[in-house]
Amino acid sequence: MNNNDRFHTRSFKILLTVCAAMLCLMLFTAGFGGEAPSNLLSFFSTPMQRVGTLVTNNAAVAARDASASKEELLEENAQLRQRIAELESQLVDYYDLKKENAQLYQYLDMKELNPDFTLVAASVIGRDPNSFYTFTIDRGTAAGVSVNDPVVTDEGVVGWVSSANSISAVVTTILSPDTRLGGMAQTGGTDKVTGESGVISTNLQLSDQGLIKLGYLTAETQAEAGNIVVTSGLGGIYPQNLKIGVIESVGHEEYDVSLYALVRPFVDVTEVRDVMVITSFLGQGEAMQSSESTAGSASSETGETP
């Protein structure tokens, strides 16, 4: 077929129609959110991802056991054989129950410390290779999760929900360049703890080293290596005093007089498997609402995303 003829075929016209439809879809979902197509694809993919993650997690545990020496394995094998008979009667959905138990323990601890929190336990079921430091969890809007909800573990802040459909949600972690949140370095030692506010952010080079940056510290800052950094709660997205990480070093910004601190997060967000979503807490969204009413954005005032 002549090359010019190719552009007059029905197939080419269909291609153009499909391209136009995809452009419209792109504009529509960029403007109004893509919950409908997301729900549809999630309906097919999420159950498979759940099974895949469960199998992989169990295989990872098995692989860890396999790396022990031969003698250790033989000894362990003998002990295990002895106990198999006792445990068989109790071993009903053991791994599921164990996992659920661990999740609920964390949930309980956090709930006792923060009675105003409403928590939803979730598992990581997907990590997209095309995105930087985000993951998918197996809870969505049907479980009460909504966009901008903070995501934590008992060790500290993990990130925030950046998109959600009815059965799953995407979490953007604190290592993502998209994340900005109000942070506070606890300085002054154990006798008199004071807080120095700044903005937590990062870039890809720092993220690859597992670090985030607490920026906009004043030139007189007392922050130093070893100080704990917590959320300031100023943006209304994260509650106050959630642990973020520990300061590794303090340095001068290149283009202004402020200082920054490099912080290593307490949670390894690249490996985390179980998280909790805080679906409501005292003071949630207050700064956002007030800033909306004064025509200023929360992010510009407090540094928090979105």
Add this chain to the structure above:
Amino acid sequence: MSRYQGIRFFAYFLEILVLFMVQETPGLLPAVFGVRPTLLIPAALSIAFFETELSGMAFGVLCGLFLDFGLGSAFGFHALFLGAMCWLLGCLAAELIRTNLLTAILAGILGIFLMLSLQWFFCYLLYGYEFPGYAYVRHYLPRMGYSLLFMPLTYYFNRALALFLRERED
């Protein structure tokens, strides 16, 4: 649509679902230089080799929609480019190029390079993130190479699938 064509299309759909699951599941494929492969691009390109340009485009769009879904970005970006790429590849495979492993790998090199470079341009550079050069060299290039490793696998799988079902169809 004949019965075997329906079965073939259903098999492609299942293949795409499984590859998406493998691509997304943490820990299933090892990270090399900190990156994991994008399996749906070689899968879409391989399918386009053995189908008409319209069917190839449809599966390209489907793979693209799954990529958009995984990335959590606006739907349509990957679908648009991958659909167009598969349409073009379908035309070329029908009229201009032979269908063999060498051409599949060449198409894979071009297709994966183009798709991930577009992703870098539109989803990283234009968003104004810092260190775009670092991101391209440290993340996108290794991902291109890693994804390309799966091109022969998806090519032979789809070839076997197409030949097996076409023989019955004939």
